[in-house]
Amino acid sequence: MTTTPRSPRLLLLSAVVLAVLGIALLGMPHGQEQSAPEPSSTATADPSSAASSPPDDKVTVKTAPSTAPTASTPSVLESALPPHGEGVAGDRAVQRSLEEAWPADLPAEDEHQLLTAGRALLRADATGIGRAKWPGVFRSREQAIAPAFATARFRIQAAIARRDGSPDKAVVHLVWAGTDRGGTFTDLRITDLFFTRTLKKGEPTWTPQPRI
């Protein structure tokens, strides 16, 4: 249905799945059929050649274009990530895609510590909440706090902690949403916070790094 199979076996499999889906798929609007990926993922100025050429090795498409759909959602969109405005429902997919695209490379304990710190630090910077816990970062406590983003609707959608070039450097990569002072809500905002491992009272700990 959605693509040209790579083999008769896959074609047969696709046919079986299509039969199971039955009326549901037969009743699908033409848009679904039209949204099927081209046999070749490579852009070409000649569609006819694309239809006859094998997939280009350099194209690493994760859309499983030649496999049969396993659910009512066509395979063509299996890798499509949530667009803006999806709300909490899309956060799991964002988290999953980060973890798949950027494999874990830190000991679990370090990762946990970094994620906890990174989340708290972002919240403190954006909303002003919890800045007292970071005196080395937010120094002038006598200054009034006017948060850049409201606490209401502030949400960290996804977060990962990964090594940053050396065992003693790490980055916490956060995807988040919030409403700014003027009332504009934005999501899928990206922030990278960088840390180095330092000794604090003889114990190794992760310390946030200045970026200015």
Next chain:
Amino acid sequence: MVVLLGFAAVCCAVPAGNAISAYVALKTGAQDDGGIAEGGSAADIPPRMLSAYKRAVQQVGKHVPKCQGMRWPVLAGIAKVESNHAVGRNIAAGGDIRPKIYGVLLNGSGAGGNTTVFPDTDGGKWDGTSGGERAVGPFQFLPSTWEGVGKDAGGDKTADPHNADDAALGAAIYLCGNGRDLTKRAQLKAAIWQYNHSGEYVANVLGWIDQYTAAAKDPDLKSLSGKVRTVIEAALSQRGVPYSWGGGNAKGKSTGICCSPSGKSGTNINGFDCSGLTTYAYAKAGISLPRVAAAQAAVGQRIPASLGTLALKPGDLVFYATAPGRDQTIYHVGIYVGSGQMVNAARPGTVVRLDAVSAMSGYAGGARLL
């Protein structure tokens, strides 16, 4: 965007850094929940406010002669975030804004996020209360800050932070400091940082400045030719067509599929999703694209995000990712039309339209196929 750590403090410094503001929470400024910083153009700004910004740019040189690079988009970026340009207020011909705009009382109560007690400095002259301090006007000056930078821009001999002209001039003076060159990104960041000591605030304001800057210049479509023109014209011809999850293909708009993660279905919407639109536009030039945004990033000449958006040329695909540099996380694609703008199908509930490239976080570079 990268959070700028290691800063000296929170926002609204008083004496030395003395910046401004407390959370305004203007209900009039509330926008939709689409998650995109939409509307970053001059049309988004009340005309009287825009004229105040432009007047301030003309006047700031008298007060800070060494200042370079002050532009109205810089002031618009600040005012957008601080008060949404006083939208919903009445702005008199002389620039007075009513009702007056007040931030939360900085009494450490936690309301509006304020956690620090801030003693009164003006006896209520500007903030209407002698019981404490709160930020005022469209640029959300703290009264103590205003005492240092407030100037009369309108000729009435009174420097009033609730007057659009005076407030805009005061903000321009404040941002210029002792003579910054705001054409330099680092100095522009430092100026915004002075306004509010938050890395995310700086990133947010910069995003709006970039949007206003981009929207101030129309793309030069007349000079386009060949396939670039074909692709861009094809995409622009679909402006107004609704977004449809899974919709669109090489032949044009189509009904989509069910469903996005939050359950938004395209089955009853004849339109495009982001990659459906690009698929259609490029097909008009005889180029077949894979169907999803992430896969489209694997074709053509990749333009790394590290080169910045200035490396883009009209007709390039423009990508957005939750982890730029890792194309598997690309979630959106548009077509660059020039002047910092792209044509795209942004999200469910919208139509095919022009947006600033900086309207979304996570710029992940481009791809050149033309």
